Amino acid sequence: MRPDPAALPSTVPERPRGQRMVASSTLAVFLVLFFVSTWQTGFSLSDLWIGTGDFFRFFGRLVPDLSYLPEVWAPILETLQIAYLGTLFGTSLALPLLFLASANTSTDRVTLAVARTVLTVLRSIPDLLYAALLAPILAIGPLPGVVALSLFSMAVLAKLGSETVEAVDPGPMEALRASGAGRNRVIVYAVVPQVAATMTSFVLYIFEINVRASVIIGLVGAGGIGEQLLARLNFFAYGDVSMIIVVIFVLVLAIDALSVWARSRLI
C-alpha cells in the first residue's frame, strides 16, 4: 500500500547545522586554494580550452612512420631490461627491510623508527628524480636507471609490504614463539606464508610502475626508449616520435594486462 503523499513531509529534511558548517567551510577552503593557485601559476580556464585545441592539433600531426619501427626494438628491450632489474633488485632490498619496518616483526623500536623514516624519505622522491640525480654520477646509460628504479621500488615495496605484515593473523606467530622459535623462524614460518601471495602481487604491481618509469627515465639520460624519444622530438621528427609513442602505449598496455591477469590468479 502506498502511503498517502499528503501525509508525508513535502521537502527533504534539513541536514544538521554542524554538518552544513563542515561542508560549507570545506568548500570555502578549497575554492580559496583553487583561486590562489590559478592566480599564482597564471593558469586560466581559457588556457584549458586553448591547450586542449593545441593538444589535438599536435596529435593530428602525429602519424606513425612505420619504417622507423625496426629502430625502436633495441631501446624498447633496454627499457624492459631496466624495469626487470630494477624490480628484482628493489624486491631483494625490500625483503629484509620490510620486516624491520613492521611493528610486529621488527627487532626493536629504534630500528623500527629508523627503517620507517628512511623509507618515508626515500619514497617522497619520485623515480625520475633519482634517475636525474644518478645519471651524472653513474655515467649516462641504463645503469643509473637500474639503480634509480631499485631504490624507488625498494621504498614503495617495503612500505606496502610492512602494511601487509602488520595485518597478519598473530596466532601462528604466537604459536611458534611459544614453541621456542626466534625472530627469523617466526618470520619464515608464520609471517611469510601469510603474506607471500599478496607480496607477489605487489611485486607485479611494482613491475608495472617500473615499466612506466623506465619508459621515461631516458629523458634525463638514464637509458631506455626515452632518450631516443627526446632526440627525435628535438629534431621535430614527428613520424618517428609517434611511432615510439605507439610502441610505448602498446608495451605498457600489454604489461598491465599481463600483470593484472597474473595478479588475478594469485589472490
Added chain:
Amino acid sequence: MPAASTPHAPPAPPAAVRRANLARAGLVALILLLAVLTLVTLDLPPLERIVRGLRNNAVPLLRGFIRPNWHVAPLALSSMAETFFMAVIGTTIGGVLAFPLSFLAAGNLLGGTRYAVPGKTILVAIRTFPEILLAIIFVAATGPGPTAGIMAMGIHSIGFLGKIFADVIEGIDPGPNEAIRATGGGSLQVFLWSVVPQVLPEFASNLLYRFEINLRAATVLGLVGAGGIGLPLIQRLQFRRWSEVSMLLLVIVAFVIVVDAISGRIRRRLV
C-alpha cells in the same frame, strides 16, 4: 602418549605440495636466469668508468648534501609553492572531468555494463599514457611553463580518478536508490539524495590521494620544462652544484612528507 609418536622431523609434504614447490623453484630459477641474461646483454659502462664517476662525484656530492645551500631556500620554497599550486589545479581538473566520465564507465547506473565499455576503454587509454610524455607534448604544443604541466597532470588524473570513481559507483548500495524511487522520486532525486551522498566521501578521499601523487609528479614535470621545482633542480644538477641540489631536495622531501601526513589524516577521517 609414547615418545615415539612425536617425530622430530616434520612429516613429508604431500605430492601436490611437492609439485607446487617444484614449480615454484622452477619459476625462481627462470627469474634468476632472465636476470643474468639481462645483466649480460645490458649496455653497462665498464667498472673502471663507474669507479671513476663515483670517485669524482661521490665526495663533492656528499659534502654538498650535508651542507645545503640556504641561499637557494627562497627559490626552493617559491618554486615548490608553484609545484603545489600546479598539483591543486591539475587534481581539480582531473576530478571535475573524471566525475561525468566515471558515471559512463560504471556498469550499474546508466543502463548496464554494455554502455560502460567505451567509458572504461577511454579511461584505460588515458591511464596508459605516461604523464611526463603528456607534459612533453603540451610543452611542444603550448609552450613551456606551469600551464603545460597542469594540463598534463589534469588529463592523466582523469584516467586514474575515473577508474576509481567508477569502482566506487559500482559498489554503492542500491537500497537508498529504490527507497527514493518508491517514494516517487525521479532520477535527479535518486542521484542527488542517494548516489551523491554515498559516493562523496570516497570521491573526496581518492581526490586527496591523487593530489598526493600529483604533488610528487609535479616535482619532476619541470625536468621537461612544464613548470615547478623540477626546472631549477635539473639546472643545478647539470652543473653539479650539489649543495644547491641538496637544498631543493630537502624542500621537496619536507613538503611531500608534510602534505602526505595531513592528507592521510583527513582521508582516515573521511572513509
